[in-house]
Amino acid sequence: MILECDLTTTQAVGSDVGAASGKTEHNKNILEIHNLSLSFGGVTALRDVSFRVPEQGITTVIGPNGAGKTSMFNCISGFYQPQQGSIHYQGKPLTGVKPPARAALGLARTFQNIALFRGMTVLDNIKLGAHVHMKSGLLASLAYFGPARREEMAVRREVERHIIDFLEIDHIRRQPVASLPYGLQKRVELARALAMRPKVLMLDEPVAGMNREEKEDMARFILDIREEWDVTILMVEHDMAMVMDISDHIAVLNFGQVIAEGLPADVQNNAEVIEAYLGTRDMDSLRHKLNPESEVA
């Protein structure tokens, strides 16, 4: 199982980026963001942002700190209400849909600063992700035996077989999340998002603060998820080496505006992107920075 995963990862990472994304470009878009504007008082977080998330691929939103990436995620989750514009999910507008209903529609996410529930074990945190797909009401819960137990056991089985095993966290399932190291907490959060049976999985800086080994593990998991689960991945990430390696489609935000969108190779050579990152048009040094090979080493 593990060996197999490693193989697919290497292939995907090693393959030509342009070719890998070539096939996803034809697919229809699962998420479309149209002219989104969001401001808090006088501070504009997003200004007329439009981009699309093609179905089945890995789309990454990059940009300098404070560019509005997490605000973008919060708009999609329904936590922020944009003043203008709309978000279309599977062709339908999400305007007015409350966050829990969006979760039920298949929009799952992880958070930049881990948002696990510290009072629960790893297993309970993951099972919580399946909340929207369960039905037991208060009375069934009080009685436990009967429908509630049947449902709990079905979820437990699903979580154990497809998620805990997949993400290699079986050794920590009984532990309270507060006692886990950072890298594992990130992985548990990913597990919880997978338990939501997502159609769009939004990852907010999945490898921030990780060491190289943890980053490689996470990249492998993300690629495996794309291969094995019927899910579109939308990611915010600063680690350029990883972004360029695994993304099929990239949108670049700067000061709340989309300044470029397209294939990794195109974005890498876009003059505006280079200026946003370096504040200069010195192409050579920037290429050096954005080029995965030299970065990873």
Next chain:
Amino acid sequence: MRIGDAKQSYEADEAIWTSSTQKFWFAVFLLVLAVFPFVADAYLLYIGCLVGIAVISTTGLNILTGFTGLISLGQAGFMGVGGYTVAWFSLHTALPFPLTLLLAGLLTAAVGILVGLPSLRVKGLYLAIATLAASVFLHFIFAEWQAVTGGMGGLSLPPAHLFGLTFQSDFEMYFIIVPLAVVMVLAAKNVFRTRTGRAFIAIRDRDISAEILGINLLRYKLMSFALSSFYAGVAGGLFAYFYRVVTPESFPLSLSIFYLAAVIVGGMGNLLGGILGAAFMTLIPEMLNLLTATLTPFYPNAPVFMSPMLGIIFGALIVGFLIFEPNGLGEIWQRVRRFFRLWPFRN
């Protein structure tokens, strides 16, 4: 001592008692509860009933405050609703006690939902003040709505009855209160191994991400209020049957604080801790009285000296607990269990 606990099914893995040792000790505990009224004297029996009522009410408050993170100072008011409901139905109908208690629980749950409505907007201390206001308001209704509550004089009610049996003495009441307490605590335990309980804890730990993960905050906060108030209502109803009289002064504000203290001393978000906390809070004043009685032969002034001391000692014990054992009595219990896990081979 037990060695290993290999499970063959998820059902066995998620049971309340996962080992035969645990099942054995729980059976012993139930046996002790069953034998207790036949060997205990009148005073101990009285205390046993009080602890049973306190356990139900504390469990209810623990669900709301300990597990869902919504601080409530309305517990006494909710118990009052339950108490008056039982009294009213006992006086005006011939319903047996299971039905009156059920009605008390349901009516209190409805009141709890109303009181809980602001909880979507206000949190923490502000919610405590909102529930305090509700408690004062309920107290006002108990005192002023003469036609239903009997005003300041309150209501005296006939004893609980079922199938021609009446439950009058403490001995008889014990057989209503304690089995009900056991069943209700187990039901609460069940809630926390299903999605409902997980949603409560998620709201306590991080309400915003809970909402993004698909938990409807208003629905679950109100559900927590309803469940908690149901427990309070049943506890209040038992209180009414036990004392056979309810007055506005039966449910003072200090009672709300008593239960909040029981939850904190026992351990917030720990059902077993809540039980220990309820027992502790009920027993300590009684023990201090006992201490006074033992001291009196040696120091004739002991009662004069001790009566103001009771409050101070009681308070000091609670403060001591908060400082030295912030996770409450439940945590101490866990430590004891860990000690005996591999005893006597390792400890």
